[in-house]
Amino acid sequence: MNSKHAGEQRREFLKTSALLAGGAMLSGVPFVGAYAGGDDVIKVAVIGCGGRGTGAAFNALATDANIKIVALADAFRDRLDEAYTKLAERHADKLDVSEERKFVGFDAYQKAIPLADVVILATSPGFRPTHFEEAVRQGKHVFMEKPVAVDVPGVRKVLAAAKEAKRKKLNVVVGLQRHYQASYREGIKRIQDGAVGDIVSGQVYWNSGGVWVRPRKPEQTEMEYQMRNWFYFNWLCGDHIVEQHVHNIDIANWVKGSYPVSIQGTGSRAWRNGKDYGEIYDNHAVELTYADGSVIYSQCRHFEGTANRVDETFQGTKGRVYLSAGNDAILWDTKGNELYSHPKRGNANPYQHEHVELFDAISKGEYKFADADNGAYSTLTGIIGRLATYSGQVIKWDDALKSNIDLMPERLAWDALPKVLPNEDGLYPYAIPGKTVVL
Structure with a gap:
């Protein structure tokens, strides 16, 4: 473009x-x-x-x-x-x-x-x-x-x-x-007013130890089990790159004032790979490429015992930025001089x-x-990230938006079957880069 x-x-x-x-x-x-x-x-x-x-x-x-x-x-x-x-x-x-x-x-x-x-x-x-x-x-x-x-x-x-x-x-x-947090509003307003020049790169993160697991109960149908454990099935959750990391991806889009034209990356089931974790990956690392050629690096993972990180950083032609949900919004020029620091006192709960x-x-x-439009497009950014990591392919925005792959079950009832089912060992199929077709 x-x-x-x-x-x-x-x-x-x-x-x-x-x-x-x-x-x-x-x-x-x-x-x-x-x-x-x-x-x-x-x-x-x-x-x-x-x-x-x-x-x-x-x-x-x-x-x-x-x-x-x-x-x-x-x-x-x-x-x-x-x-x-x-x-x-x-x-x-x-x-x-x-x-x-x-x-x-x-x-x-x-x-x-x-x-x-x-x-x-x-x-x-x-x-x-x-x-x-x-x-x-x-x-x-x-x-x-x-x-x-x-x-x-x-x-x-x-x-x-x-x-x-x-x-x-x-x-x-x-x-x-x-979007309703004062530090983000004030920090991003200054970015868009040109305080750090044009944004040429950035890094956004949601790295944590993961979320709850709810063991299967003997009386549950497959539909109820998946509904109770919705975080681990894509028809309900979308994978954690969509369900959680959408927050940070959305900030990348907000800072850039646009949405990516293509996404590529990698991911896997390195830690949470047993029958309790459904079909989702436990790590994703993708590159969001925007129309002006700039690239934002996006990383999310669910690894226990590793460093947690949930925040965003960006680099511009005239400075750099740090943002986080902890009410931090700090802008520096290229020499490290502070241009803006949002006061933590008096911040309303977003x-x-x-x-x-x-x-x-x-x-x-x-x-x-x-x-709703921005919510949909930032959600789509996360979905394309999932398609890229699952397939190992570069996924273009316009191609993804034409997809007719519908993850929802054909019928919604407690005795109905979702589209993804476990094998005889209780393990669910999951995407394999290079083999899985996503478009």
Whole structure:
């Protein structure tokens, strides 16, 4: 891609990503519609009652908006009951969920969404495109967790629903919370204003010891086992380069003001390779190549007993940058002189602040947030990274976006079978670079 096209891509990114301005690009545009029931109470439905869904519900209830949670939905009754108990302990006055408004099963979202003005979408990521599509169809404002899809057809579905959400003036916030963190906003604003010149390279990381494992129980069907252990199956999670590392990849895109034109890299199952770890890799290292020729190096791994690192660094023609979720944003010139250091005191919790801003806009009847496009494209960046490591091939953005490989099961039911199944030893098939075909 030549410099003209690179400039056009950057302008389109800046135009369409309301995140870059913290929603200000759409500020003040009124939306049409009253709250369900015709009063000033904002009714919220929580779709997905696990740890993240419950946490998001607490964040919503901690805002100054007049909120009531009126419906809970989850595939599993025990997760729903656990969330209800936790919410009732702290916010009984804001919890209006009768037994009739507790919905369980694969179709639970369809029953909960009509009761609300705002839906919190926090199920396993594989379900996100369908749930988002339905929420937009029914005219609801949305907070949805990242990533927003696990495969390319899911990304396309989110992009189509995002277009409709903008037409309907529905606020949509995606849980890429660094966009609502003051240090990132201030640091990246200075980068985009030219403080360190043009960004020519960078490194982004999510290296940790990994997450939970839930052993198989004898009474579980294969569908329930995979649903309970969703992190280890791509139709539910997308691999950790998509589910976790999307945060850091998104920062690379934000700093560059565009999305990669191609991605290549390597990965494997070096440590977490037993039957408890499904089909995903435990390490990925990829290069994101942008239209101007710059390359951002991206690394994520789940190795126990090794150094952890979750942050981002960038090098520009006039300086360098360090960013991290710990409220660090430091810019230096080429001689090492500090250009900017974000003060740590007074930083708002970004997980909380994204809800504060969303519900403040809804309370005021303003249309301010259209995060779904960027959420979809940064998710797609992670998906292409997975395709590159699984195949060992260079994957071009435009080629990947045409993919019709759908990871979702043909049928969603407890007695249905997912597309990836274990062998007689309980081991799941996994990608082999050089052999696995991904497009």
